Amino acid sequence: MQVTRLTFEDYRNLETGQWEPYGGVNVIVGENAQGKTNLLEALWLFTGGKSFRGAKDSELVGFSAEQCRLTMDFIAAEREQQAEITVKARRSATLNGVSLSSASKLAGTFCGVVFSPAHLSLIKGGPQERRRLIDAAYCQLRPSYVSVLTEYARVLTQRNALCKAKTGGDAVEELLELWDRQLAQSGCRLIHARQRYIQKMAPVAREIYQGLSGGKESFDIRYVSTVEHTEEKTAAEIAAELFDFLQKHHREDLAAGFTTVGPHRDDMEVLIDNRSARSFGSQGQQRSAVLAIKIAEAVLLEEVTGERPIALLDDVMSELDTSRQEYILNHIRDWQVFITCCEPTPLMQLRGGKQFCMSNGKLSTIK
Secondary structure: OEEEEEEEEOEOOOOOEEEOOOOOEEEEEOOOOOOHHHHHHHHHHOOOOOOOOOOOHHHHEOOOOOOEEEEEEEEEOOEEEEEEEEEOOOEEEEEOOEEOOOHHHHOOOOOEEEEOHHHHHHHHOOHHHHHHHHHHHHHHHOOOHHHHHHHHHHHHHHHHHHHHOOOOOHHHHHHHHHHHHHHHHHHHHHHHHHHHHHHHHHHHHHHHHHHHOOOOOOEEEEEEOOOOOHHHOOHHHHHHHHHHHHHHOHHHHHHHOOOOOOHHHOEEEEEEOOEEHHHHOOHHHHHHHHHHHHHHHHHHHHHHHOOOOEEEEEOOHHHOOHHHHHHHHHHHOOOOEEEEEOOOHHHOOOOOOEEEEEEOOEEEEOO
Protein backbone atom coordinates (compact mmCIF):
# COMPACT_ATOMS: atom_id res chain seq x y z
CA MET A 1 0.00 0.00 0.00
CA GLN A 2 1.59 3.28 -1.08
CA VAL A 3 0.37 6.80 -1.71
CA THR A 4 2.05 8.28 -4.79
CA ARG A 5 0.17 11.58 -5.06
CA LEU A 6 -2.37 13.54 -3.01
CA THR A 7 -4.23 16.50 -4.53
CA PHE A 8 -6.29 18.80 -2.33
CA GLU A 9 -8.64 21.63 -3.20
CA ASP A 10 -10.33 23.82 -0.56
CA TYR A 11 -9.68 21.21 2.14
CA ARG A 12 -9.62 22.88 5.57
CA ASN A 13 -6.69 25.33 5.60
CA LEU A 14 -4.52 23.45 3.08
CA GLU A 15 -3.43 25.56 0.14
CA THR A 16 -4.79 24.04 -3.08
CA GLY A 17 -2.13 21.91 -4.72
CA GLN A 18 -0.66 18.43 -4.85
CA TRP A 19 1.91 16.44 -2.94
CA GLU A 20 4.01 13.45 -3.94
CA PRO A 21 5.08 11.76 -0.69
CA TYR A 22 8.11 9.56 -0.27
CA GLY A 23 7.60 5.79 -0.30
CA GLY A 24 9.20 5.39 3.12
CA VAL A 25 9.15 7.76 6.10
CA ASN A 26 7.65 11.23 5.57
CA VAL A 27 8.23 13.73 8.38
CA ILE A 28 5.99 16.81 8.31
CA VAL A 29 7.40 19.56 10.51
CA GLY A 30 5.65 22.75 11.55
CA GLU A 31 4.30 24.75 14.43
CA ASN A 32 0.87 24.08 15.87
CA ALA A 33 -2.26 24.98 13.86
CA GLN A 34 -0.43 25.10 10.52
CA GLY A 35 -2.20 22.15 8.87
CA LYS A 36 -0.06 19.10 9.68
CA THR A 37 -2.91 17.11 11.19
CA ASN A 38 -5.23 18.22 8.36
CA LEU A 39 -2.87 16.50 5.92
CA LEU A 40 -2.96 13.21 7.85
CA GLU A 41 -6.72 13.49 8.19
CA ALA A 42 -7.06 13.88 4.41
CA LEU A 43 -5.09 10.67 3.87
CA TRP A 44 -7.15 8.83 6.49
CA LEU A 45 -10.46 9.62 4.79
CA PHE A 46 -9.47 7.34 1.91
CA THR A 47 -9.71 4.33 4.25
CA GLY A 48 -13.47 4.90 4.17
CA GLY A 49 -13.56 6.10 7.77
CA LYS A 50 -14.70 9.42 9.13
CA SER A 51 -12.33 12.04 10.49
CA PHE A 52 -10.21 10.54 13.28
CA ARG A 53 -10.67 13.87 15.06
CA GLY A 54 -14.43 13.46 15.25
CA ALA A 55 -15.10 16.33 12.83
CA LYS A 56 -18.33 16.57 10.86
CA ASP A 57 -18.05 16.33 7.09
CA SER A 58 -19.11 19.96 6.70
CA GLU A 59 -16.14 21.04 8.85
CA LEU A 60 -13.70 19.63 6.30
CA VAL A 61 -14.56 22.32 3.73
CA GLY A 62 -12.31 25.38 3.77
CA PHE A 63 -13.63 28.79 4.71
CA SER A 64 -15.53 30.63 1.95
CA ALA A 65 -15.72 27.43 -0.15
CA GLU A 66 -18.88 25.46 -0.90
CA GLN A 67 -17.12 22.12 -1.28
CA CYS A 68 -13.71 20.51 -1.15
CA ARG A 69 -12.12 17.78 -3.21
CA LEU A 70 -9.36 15.28 -2.47
CA THR A 71 -7.77 13.03 -5.09
CA MET A 72 -5.31 10.29 -4.25
CA ASP A 73 -3.21 8.16 -6.57
CA PHE A 74 -2.03 5.01 -4.82
CA ILE A 75 -0.72 1.52 -5.38
CA ALA A 76 -2.76 -1.37 -3.97
CA ALA A 77 -3.37 -4.94 -5.10
CA GLU A 78 -0.18 -4.55 -7.17
CA ARG A 79 -1.66 -1.91 -9.47
CA GLU A 80 -2.02 1.84 -9.72
CA GLN A 81 -5.40 3.18 -8.61
CA GLN A 82 -7.09 6.50 -8.03
CA ALA A 83 -9.78 7.57 -5.58
CA GLU A 84 -11.54 10.90 -5.23
CA ILE A 85 -13.54 12.30 -2.33
CA THR A 86 -15.82 15.31 -2.64
CA VAL A 87 -17.29 16.92 0.44
CA LYS A 88 -20.32 19.21 0.50
CA ALA A 89 -22.86 18.54 3.23
CA ARG A 90 -21.58 14.95 3.17
CA ARG A 91 -18.83 12.93 1.55
CA SER A 92 -19.12 11.21 -1.82
CA ALA A 93 -16.43 9.16 -3.52
CA THR A 94 -15.29 7.54 -6.74
CA LEU A 95 -12.83 4.71 -7.18
CA ASN A 96 -10.99 4.38 -10.48
CA GLY A 97 -13.62 6.60 -12.10
CA VAL A 98 -16.60 4.64 -10.76
CA SER A 99 -19.01 6.37 -8.38
CA LEU A 100 -19.53 4.63 -5.03
CA SER A 101 -22.80 4.56 -3.12
CA SER A 102 -21.00 6.14 -0.16
CA ALA A 103 -17.48 7.16 0.83
CA SER A 104 -17.43 4.31 3.37
CA LYS A 105 -17.28 1.90 0.42
CA LEU A 106 -13.61 2.80 0.06
CA ALA A 107 -13.01 0.56 3.10
CA GLY A 108 -10.92 -2.43 2.19
CA THR A 109 -9.44 -0.83 -0.93
CA PHE A 110 -7.05 1.48 0.87
CA CYS A 111 -5.87 0.66 4.39
CA GLY A 112 -4.16 2.68 7.09
CA VAL A 113 -3.75 3.03 10.83
CA VAL A 114 -3.64 6.32 12.69
CA PHE A 115 -2.38 7.35 16.10
CA SER A 116 -2.83 10.79 17.58
CA PRO A 117 -2.75 12.17 21.15
CA ALA A 118 -6.56 12.10 21.07
CA HIS A 119 -6.40 8.31 20.91
CA LEU A 120 -5.33 8.23 24.55
CA SER A 121 -9.09 8.46 25.15
CA LEU A 122 -9.14 4.79 24.14
CA ILE A 123 -7.83 4.15 27.64
CA LYS A 124 -8.99 7.22 29.55
CA GLY A 125 -12.40 7.64 27.94
CA GLY A 126 -15.65 5.72 28.14
CA PRO A 127 -16.66 2.44 26.47
CA GLN A 128 -17.91 4.21 23.33
CA GLU A 129 -14.34 5.08 22.32
CA ARG A 130 -13.21 1.48 22.64
CA ARG A 131 -16.22 0.10 20.77
CA ARG A 132 -15.54 2.57 17.98
CA LEU A 133 -11.92 1.38 17.80
CA ILE A 134 -12.92 -2.27 17.42
CA ASP A 135 -15.62 -1.52 14.87
CA ALA A 136 -13.44 0.78 12.75
CA ALA A 137 -10.56 -1.70 12.73
CA TYR A 138 -12.80 -4.63 11.83
CA CYS A 139 -14.43 -2.65 9.01
CA GLN A 140 -11.03 -2.43 7.32
CA LEU A 141 -10.53 -6.18 7.69
CA ARG A 142 -14.09 -7.06 6.67
CA PRO A 143 -15.75 -4.18 4.75
CA SER A 144 -19.09 -6.03 4.86
CA TYR A 145 -19.11 -5.39 8.62
CA VAL A 146 -20.28 -1.84 7.84
CA SER A 147 -23.68 -3.23 6.88
CA VAL A 148 -23.85 -5.16 10.17
CA LEU A 149 -23.26 -1.96 12.12
CA THR A 150 -25.81 -0.09 10.03
CA GLU A 151 -28.49 -2.72 10.53
CA TYR A 152 -27.93 -2.89 14.28
CA ALA A 153 -28.13 0.90 14.56
CA ARG A 154 -31.38 0.92 12.57
CA VAL A 155 -33.07 -1.69 14.76
CA LEU A 156 -31.76 -0.10 17.97
CA THR A 157 -33.18 3.28 16.92
CA GLN A 158 -36.60 1.72 16.35
CA ARG A 159 -36.56 -0.13 19.66
CA ASN A 160 -35.42 2.98 21.54
CA ALA A 161 -38.26 4.99 19.99
CA LEU A 162 -40.74 2.43 21.31
CA CYS A 163 -39.16 2.52 24.77
CA LYS A 164 -39.21 6.31 24.78
CA ALA A 165 -42.96 6.32 24.16
CA LYS A 166 -43.27 5.00 27.73
CA THR A 167 -46.59 3.30 27.04
CA GLY A 168 -47.59 -0.06 28.45
CA GLY A 169 -49.92 -2.93 27.70
CA ASP A 170 -49.84 -6.13 25.70
CA ALA A 171 -49.45 -4.35 22.37
CA VAL A 172 -46.20 -2.73 23.47
CA GLU A 173 -44.92 -6.03 24.87
CA GLU A 174 -45.60 -7.70 21.54
CA LEU A 175 -43.83 -4.93 19.64
CA LEU A 176 -40.87 -5.05 22.01
CA GLU A 177 -40.57 -8.80 21.51
CA LEU A 178 -40.51 -8.23 17.75
CA TRP A 179 -37.67 -5.72 18.06
CA ASP A 180 -35.95 -7.96 20.63
CA ARG A 181 -35.68 -10.75 18.07
CA GLN A 182 -34.29 -8.45 15.39
CA LEU A 183 -31.88 -6.75 17.78
CA ALA A 184 -30.65 -10.11 19.09
CA GLN A 185 -29.98 -11.34 15.53
CA SER A 186 -28.12 -8.16 14.57
CA GLY A 187 -26.40 -7.89 17.95
CA CYS A 188 -25.02 -11.42 17.94
CA ARG A 189 -23.17 -10.64 14.70
CA LEU A 190 -21.61 -7.56 16.31
CA ILE A 191 -20.54 -9.40 19.44
CA HIS A 192 -19.22 -12.40 17.51
CA ALA A 193 -17.19 -10.18 15.15
CA ARG A 194 -15.75 -8.05 17.96
CA GLN A 195 -14.80 -11.08 20.00
CA ARG A 196 -13.05 -12.71 17.04
CA TYR A 197 -11.14 -9.51 16.34
CA ILE A 198 -9.94 -9.16 19.94
CA GLN A 199 -8.89 -12.81 20.01
CA LYS A 200 -6.68 -12.16 16.99
CA MET A 201 -5.44 -8.75 18.10
CA ALA A 202 -4.68 -9.41 21.79
CA PRO A 203 -1.63 -11.71 21.38
CA VAL A 204 -0.11 -9.38 18.80
CA ALA A 205 -0.62 -6.31 21.01
CA ARG A 206 0.71 -8.27 23.99
CA GLU A 207 3.98 -8.97 22.19
CA ILE A 208 4.35 -5.35 21.07
CA TYR A 209 3.67 -4.02 24.56
CA GLN A 210 6.29 -6.38 25.98
CA GLY A 211 8.78 -4.80 23.59
CA LEU A 212 7.74 -1.28 24.52
CA SER A 213 8.05 -2.00 28.25
CA GLY A 214 11.24 -3.99 27.88
CA GLY A 215 9.44 -7.08 29.11
CA LYS A 216 8.85 -5.56 32.53
CA GLU A 217 5.03 -5.48 32.38
CA SER A 218 2.29 -7.86 31.29
CA PHE A 219 -0.51 -6.76 28.98
CA ASP A 220 -3.91 -8.15 28.05
CA ILE A 221 -7.19 -7.17 26.36
CA ARG A 222 -10.63 -8.62 27.07
CA TYR A 223 -14.06 -8.09 25.58
CA VAL A 224 -16.64 -7.26 28.25
CA SER A 225 -20.15 -8.00 27.05
CA THR A 226 -23.75 -8.29 28.18
CA VAL A 227 -23.34 -11.92 27.13
CA GLU A 228 -20.62 -13.51 29.24
CA HIS A 229 -17.91 -15.85 27.92
CA THR A 230 -18.60 -14.88 24.33
CA GLU A 231 -15.35 -16.48 23.19
CA GLU A 232 -16.79 -19.88 24.09
CA LYS A 233 -20.18 -19.47 22.35
CA THR A 234 -21.47 -19.69 18.80
CA ALA A 235 -23.34 -16.83 17.14
CA ALA A 236 -26.62 -18.69 17.66
CA GLU A 237 -25.94 -19.13 21.38
CA ILE A 238 -25.08 -15.44 21.71
CA ALA A 239 -28.30 -14.46 19.90
CA ALA A 240 -30.43 -16.65 22.19
CA GLU A 241 -28.83 -15.26 25.35
CA LEU A 242 -29.06 -11.67 24.11
CA PHE A 243 -32.75 -12.15 23.31
CA ASP A 244 -33.32 -13.46 26.84
CA PHE A 245 -31.56 -10.41 28.33
CA LEU A 246 -33.67 -8.03 26.26
CA GLN A 247 -36.86 -9.81 27.34
CA LYS A 248 -35.94 -9.52 31.00
CA HIS A 249 -35.20 -5.78 30.76
CA HIS A 250 -38.51 -4.53 29.33
CA ARG A 251 -39.47 -2.74 32.54
CA GLU A 252 -36.07 -1.09 32.94
CA ASP A 253 -35.96 -0.07 29.27
CA LEU A 254 -39.43 1.49 29.33
CA ALA A 255 -38.55 3.39 32.49
CA ALA A 256 -35.24 4.61 31.06
CA GLY A 257 -36.64 5.36 27.60
CA PHE A 258 -33.89 3.43 25.80
CA THR A 259 -32.36 -0.03 25.46
CA THR A 260 -30.19 -0.62 28.52
CA VAL A 261 -28.47 -3.88 27.48
CA GLY A 262 -26.81 -5.06 24.31
CA PRO A 263 -23.55 -4.73 22.34
CA HIS A 264 -24.04 -0.95 22.17
CA ARG A 265 -23.14 -1.00 25.89
CA ASP A 266 -20.21 -3.45 25.65
CA ASP A 267 -16.59 -2.56 26.39
CA MET A 268 -12.99 -3.58 25.82
CA GLU A 269 -10.95 -3.88 29.01
CA VAL A 270 -7.22 -3.16 28.82
CA LEU A 271 -5.10 -4.70 31.58
CA ILE A 272 -1.52 -3.96 32.61
CA ASP A 273 -0.10 -6.35 35.18
CA ASN A 274 -3.66 -7.71 35.58
CA ARG A 275 -5.03 -4.32 36.63
CA SER A 276 -7.17 -1.85 34.72
CA ALA A 277 -5.00 0.45 32.61
CA ARG A 278 -7.72 3.07 32.82
CA SER A 279 -7.85 3.11 36.62
CA PHE A 280 -4.27 2.27 37.57
CA GLY A 281 -2.04 2.84 34.52
CA SER A 282 0.48 5.67 34.46
CA GLN A 283 0.59 8.15 31.58
CA GLY A 284 3.46 6.24 30.01
CA GLN A 285 1.72 2.89 30.41
CA GLN A 286 -1.51 4.20 28.92
CA ARG A 287 0.32 5.69 25.94
CA SER A 288 2.23 2.47 25.39
CA ALA A 289 -1.01 0.47 25.60
CA VAL A 290 -2.65 2.52 22.85
CA LEU A 291 0.45 2.30 20.66
CA ALA A 292 0.52 -1.48 21.10
CA ILE A 293 -3.15 -1.72 20.09
CA LYS A 294 -2.71 0.51 17.03
CA ILE A 295 0.43 -1.27 15.80
CA ALA A 296 -1.31 -4.61 16.32
CA GLU A 297 -4.18 -3.28 14.20
CA ALA A 298 -1.71 -2.63 11.37
CA VAL A 299 -0.10 -6.07 11.70
CA LEU A 300 -3.51 -7.77 11.44
CA LEU A 301 -4.41 -5.69 8.40
CA GLU A 302 -1.32 -6.88 6.60
CA GLU A 303 -1.88 -10.52 7.63
CA VAL A 304 -5.51 -10.56 6.47
CA THR A 305 -5.39 -8.31 3.39
CA GLY A 306 -1.85 -9.02 2.22
CA GLU A 307 -1.36 -5.25 1.99
CA ARG A 308 0.88 -3.29 4.32
CA PRO A 309 -1.18 -0.28 5.51
CA ILE A 310 0.19 3.23 5.67
CA ALA A 311 0.95 4.51 9.18
CA LEU A 312 -0.17 7.98 10.29
CA LEU A 313 1.54 9.16 13.48
CA ASP A 314 0.30 12.55 14.60
CA ASP A 315 2.54 14.29 17.16
CA VAL A 316 3.38 11.18 19.17
CA MET A 317 7.12 10.61 18.90
CA SER A 318 8.04 13.65 20.99
CA GLU A 319 6.10 12.17 23.92
CA LEU A 320 8.10 8.94 23.99
CA ASP A 321 11.55 8.23 25.37
CA THR A 322 14.32 7.21 22.98
CA SER A 323 14.01 3.46 23.51
CA ARG A 324 10.27 3.48 22.83
CA GLN A 325 10.77 5.62 19.72
CA GLU A 326 13.33 3.15 18.40
CA TYR A 327 11.09 0.18 19.13
CA ILE A 328 8.15 1.68 17.21
CA LEU A 329 10.30 2.74 14.29
CA ASN A 330 11.73 -0.77 14.06
CA HIS A 331 8.21 -2.09 13.55
CA ILE A 332 7.24 0.40 10.89
CA ARG A 333 10.49 1.06 9.09
CA ASP A 334 9.39 -0.91 6.01
CA TRP A 335 6.03 0.88 5.73
CA GLN A 336 5.04 4.16 4.17
CA VAL A 337 4.88 6.34 7.27
CA PHE A 338 3.63 9.89 7.84
CA ILE A 339 4.86 11.54 11.04
CA THR A 340 4.01 15.05 12.17
CA CYS A 341 6.02 16.92 14.78
CA CYS A 342 6.81 20.43 15.90
CA GLU A 343 10.47 19.66 16.52
CA PRO A 344 12.27 17.20 14.21
CA THR A 345 15.25 16.51 16.51
CA PRO A 346 13.88 13.20 17.95
CA LEU A 347 13.53 11.88 14.40
CA MET A 348 17.06 12.59 13.21
CA GLN A 349 17.84 8.90 13.69
CA LEU A 350 15.63 8.02 10.71
CA ARG A 351 17.45 7.05 7.55
CA GLY A 352 16.18 7.30 4.01
CA GLY A 353 13.19 9.45 4.88
CA LYS A 354 12.14 12.87 3.66
CA GLN A 355 11.19 15.96 5.58
CA PHE A 356 8.54 18.51 4.64
CA CYS A 357 7.57 21.81 6.22
CA MET A 358 3.96 22.83 6.76
CA SER A 359 3.39 26.56 7.23
CA ASN A 360 -0.02 28.22 7.07
CA GLY A 361 -1.42 25.36 5.03
CA LYS A 362 1.42 25.32 2.51
CA LEU A 363 3.62 22.25 2.18
CA SER A 364 7.23 22.49 1.04
CA THR A 365 10.17 20.07 0.88
CA ILE A 366 13.02 20.43 3.37
CA LYS A 367 15.14 17.57 2.12
